[in-house]
Amino acid sequence: MSAPRTLTDIVTTAATVTPEGIAVLDPKSTLSFAELDSVSNQFAHLLWDAGVRHGDLVGLYVEKSPLAVAALYGILKAGGAYVPIDPGAPALRVAAILRNSRPRAVVSESQLWSPFESEEFEAIPCIAIDSNTGDQRRYGLADLNSAPEVRPNRGQDLQADDSAYVLYTSGSSGAPKGVVHRHASAVAFATWAAATLGLHVGDRLASQAPLHFDLSTLDVFGAAVASASTVIVPNEIAIFPLGLRTYVETMGITVWYSVPSTFISVMNDAGLIKGSLPALRTLVFAGEVFPAHQVRRLMELLPDVSFYNFYGPTETNVCTYWPLPRPLDRELTDIPIGTPVNGDHVYVVAEDCTLAPRGETGELYVSGATLMAGYLGDPEATATTLVEHLPGAAERGPFYKTGDLGFEDRNGLLRFVGRRDDQIKSRGYRIELGEIESVLGLHPNVLEVAVIAVGEVGDTALYAFVAAHDRVAPTELRKHLNDRLPSYMIPDQIDIFPTLPRTAGGKVDRKALKTAARERRGI
Incomplete structure (x- = not known):
């Protein structure tokens, strides 16, 4: 079999090689690779009837399920790119994404x-x-079931440079940003991940991340590369640590890719002991920092499991990784993000835009096969973050400016230090504190806002300090936010004052507010 060029090549190849193999399942339904291929063909026909053409965007506004995965592939087979929208997002955020993406059609419930x-x-x-x-x-299941099961010829002219999906992330302007990935970047990541993790027929990957979250691309596409099975974790199970652990054991999960806070909660609240999760062979974490002492505890509880740290913003898929050695060095205080994935280059760049010497901290720039095409409908943001030239780099651009700070240690491993801006990671989601501030600032009674994050991974709390000219209740501001932002971006506490503290230079004294937030947190 030739190497896949597009994401549709992956599923059609799996349907040819292992037609009866389980492609995707949840507690309610199962699709084999042959069934996934034929049902996605039916979706493609239906989307063409709805007016979708090559290069169009199609919204995917559904809970994850085997049929949702078939719809995803159907969008791609119709020549379109899918735009996953969080079913739990407030109406105003959904509207903002629809305005920005202007989808030709939407698959929904x-x-x-x-x-x-x-x-x-x-x-x-x-x-x-x-x-x-x-x-x-509007079209329904009857229309889908009557559609042809063979792939439409009109959608078979996909190219590696065509757009495959658009993932929306937090934006500091107050509006979500659409990260566009081509088939080439998605395939580069999926094939690399499958090879690196040694995925094979018979593997079962826990698919916990929602489709609008970038971790989902490994669960769906990486599994299909190896004709492995994607096991969807329902939301009602994922939120309870004991239920999640039981599900992973019952479903025979062999590869589990999630955020550190998930693993910490399962370790702390689900009675995890040696001998738990007997089928699990590989655990991959990404999306936020995993404290070294917590990793050691988990590795001790899972002595036969291989551990990997994947790093990369949504804009890069995954760009570095580190297979954790056993035993983990007791002197290690933080987990390295490792070395670049195959086909990528990562540079540490100093303030003067030159390459920083080994051991010195600078901003991480990324180039290579897994890089995004740009931000949808925002050439200015694309030009700001994707630069064409980097003095001293071994190859041509573009280079993505991650905004993350890091350095290369004496062993040649990259280490993550923090963010240049007010962006944080909480439960694996990238959050621009500036977006929360911007949305709060839209309230007519709000004069000024500062949002502060405190705590460790898995236990991060957000505190909003608000200056208002008229008395306004925190409950009113919370409702204002709930109408506009997803739940993971809502501050844990909102405090209202006549004015916010200032530094000698007249700026908001964020250091003083952070101290206040830590006191409220009891730190």
Whole structure:
């Protein structure tokens, strides 16, 4: 078999090599690779009937399920790129994503259709994956089941440089940013990950990350590269540590990719002991810092499991990794992010834009095969973060400026230090504190805002300090935020004052506010 050029090549190859192998399953349903291939073909036909053409964007506004994964591949086979939208996001955020992406059609569920009943979005064709509709502008399961099971010829001219998906991340301007990945970058990551982790037929990957979160691309595409199985973890199970541990054991998960806070909660609150998770052979963490002392505890509880640290912003898929050695050095105070993945280059860049010497801290710049194409509809942001030239680099750009600080240690391993800006990671989600501040600032009574994050990974708390000219209740501001931001971006506490403290230079005294936040946290 030739190497895949597009994500659709991955699933069609798996359907040819292991047609009866389980492709994706959850507690309610299962699809083999042959079934996934044929159902995704039906979705592609339906999307063409709805007007989707090569290069169009298609919203994917659904809970993750085997049928949702088939819809995802169907969008790609129709020549489009999928735009996953969090089903739990507030209506205003969903509307912002729809305005920015302007999808040709949307695959959704009937209970999520309220945005498309508004005058602004009512012209967007919708495909329901959970019901029959009888609406001329909407398609349902009856339409899907009657569609041809062979792949439409019209969608087979995909190229590696075509857009594959758009993932929305937090933006400091107050609006979410759409990160565009091509088939080439997605395939480069998926094939590298499958080879690096030694994925094979019979493996079962826990698919815990929602489709709008970048970790999901390994669960879906990396598994398919190796004809392994994607085991979807339902939301109602994922939120309870004991239920999650039981599910991983019951479903025979062999590879588990998630954020450190998930593993910490399972370790602390699910009665994890030696001998737990007997089928698990590989554990991969990413998305936030995993404290070294917590990693050691988990490695002791899972002595036969291989551990990997993956690093990379959404803009790069994954760009570095580190297979953790056993035993883990007791002198190690933080977990290295390691070395670049195959086909990528990572540079430590000093303030003067020259390459920093080994051991000195600078901003991490990334180039190579897994890099994004840019930000959807935002050439200015793309030009700011993707630079074409880097003095001293061994290859041509573009180079992505991550905003992360790091250095190369004496062993040649990259180490993560922190952020240049006010961006943090909480439960694996990238959060721009500036976005929360911008949204709070939209409230008519708010004069000034500072949002402070305190705590460790898995236990990060957000505190909003607000100056308001009229008395406004914290509950009113919380509702204002709940209407506009996802739940993981809502501050744990909102305090209101006539004014915020100032430094001698007249700026908001964030150091004093951080001290206040730590006191509230009891740190």
